[in-house]
Amino acid sequence: MPQTDDLSEDRGRPTVEDTVLGELIGYRLKRAYMQIQPEAQRVLAEDDLRVVSFSCLSIIADNAGIVQSELADALQMERSNLVVIIDELEQRGLVTRKKVPTDRRRYALTATLRGRRLRDRAADKVRTAEDQIIGRLDDKDRAHLMAVLERLEAKTR
Amino acid sequence: MPQTDDLSEDRGRPTVEDTVLGELIGYRLKRAYMQIQPEAQRVLAEDDLRVVSFSCLSIIADNAGIVQSELADALQMERSNLVVIIDELEQRGLVTRKKVPTDRRRYALTATLRGRRLRDRAADKVRTAEDQIIGRLDDKDRAHLMAVLERLEAKTR
DNA sequence: AATAATAGTTATTGACTATAACTATTATCC
DNA sequence: GGATAATAGTTATAGTCAATAACTATTATT
Known part of the structure; x- marks a missing residue:
């Protein structure tokens, strides 16, 4: 027999009814994301990285010579907002910017050794942080989740 | 035989390598969310609702008499940021605020008939918009996704 | 050669979130 | 029972972030 007959309450936290939001995928995605994001932010901050600068650094590390427009496309952000981020990564010696000889409008971005190591x-650290949050998901559920999320992304194009 | 031998390109859009980000759940969650959110925002704007005001209205509609602190808890937002949102819902005649006689610090929030209908x-409309984006997911994948996301949410508490 | 489009940049704006400080009211603890 | 804590709502403000427009330099188009 439970300690209380009223299952609508859980140790003083009353259950809030919800007939609509919980069935919306956007709502569920956001709340799940909000579990992960602050932790990722926290561990990245230890290396003076924001989530977005880590993302940039990571794509540059995987694509030596990528130019800013392509990077902006890949990360679905405005290229104007990239500028200061690349500025900082460059000043920290994590990436280099050098003119493309065949098209002098463009700058080729390349991660330095330090940049690759930091990445x-x-x-x-981000993987470890994520694993602590999603630890209870078994490998099958995790793989399924990733596959479905990837399909959601691909929907529009 | 494919039209081109080079599978690394898809009609002029070069594939960007990614050995790290795509394996991170936070990254995948955000990108999936970003597919859905603008569409939800768009259809809600037709009724002069923001996503957050719709969320408030929806929880209030499901919980007549809920007070602002509880609502803030349920939606994981700051109660200070709730004030102007409730102000507007009230001015539009979608919810009512009335003093709780037993605790005059609190205001009981209730959705009006108009508010419930609008909700x-x-x-x-949001469901329809979501369905168009996730249309290709079958019912099984959809149900699995929702269940896993719900478990992710519950992890911290 | 004239015109378009593209890459990068700068500056600015609006939206949203978090924080601190305040008032009124209720709960708590000697 | 009275002093002190905590809570609910509110206001104002500051920081973060993404989106936009305007600009220069360079390349592509016609």
Whole structure:
């Protein structure tokens, strides 16, 4: 027999009814994301990285010579907002910007050794942080989740 | 035989390598969310609702008499940011605020008939918009996704 | 050669979130 | 029972972030 007959309450926190929001995928996605994001932000901040700068650094590390427009496309952000981020990564010696000889409008971005090492280290920390949150998901559920999310992304194009 | 031998390109859009981000759940969640959110925003704007005001209206409609602090808890937002949102819902005649006699610090929030009708209509539009994006997911994948997302949410508490 | 489009940049704006400080009211603890 | 804590709502403000427009330099188009 439970300690209380009233299952609508859980140790003083009354259950709030919800007939609509919980069935919306956007709502569920946002709330799940909000569980993960602050932790990712926190571990990245230890290396003075924001989530967005880590994302940039990571894509640059995987694509030596990528130019800013392509990076902006890949990360679905405005190229104007990229500028200061790349500025900072460059000043910290994590990436280099050099003119493309065949098209002098463009700058080729390349991660330095330091940049690649930081990326790898930061990625490990983010993975660890994520694993602590999603730990209870077994490998099958996790793989299924990732696959479905990837399909959701691909929907528009 | 494919039209082109080079599968790394898809009609002029070069594939960007990614060895790290795509394996991160936070990254995938955000990108999936970003597919849905603008559409939800768009259809709600037709009824002069923001996503957050729709969320408030919906929870109030499901919980007649809920007070602002409880609502803020349920939606994981700051109660200070709730004030102007409730102000507007009240001015539009969608919810009422009335003093709780037993605790005069609190205001009981209740959705009006108009508020409930608008909530129902807006929810239908959001569901329709979501269905167009996730249309290709079958019922099984959809149910699995929702269940896993719900478990992710519950992890911290 | 004239005109378009593209890449990068700068500056600015609006939206949203978080924080601190305040008032009124209720709960708590000697 | 009275001093002190905590809570609910509110206001104002500051920081973060994404979106936009305007500009220069360079390349592509016609």
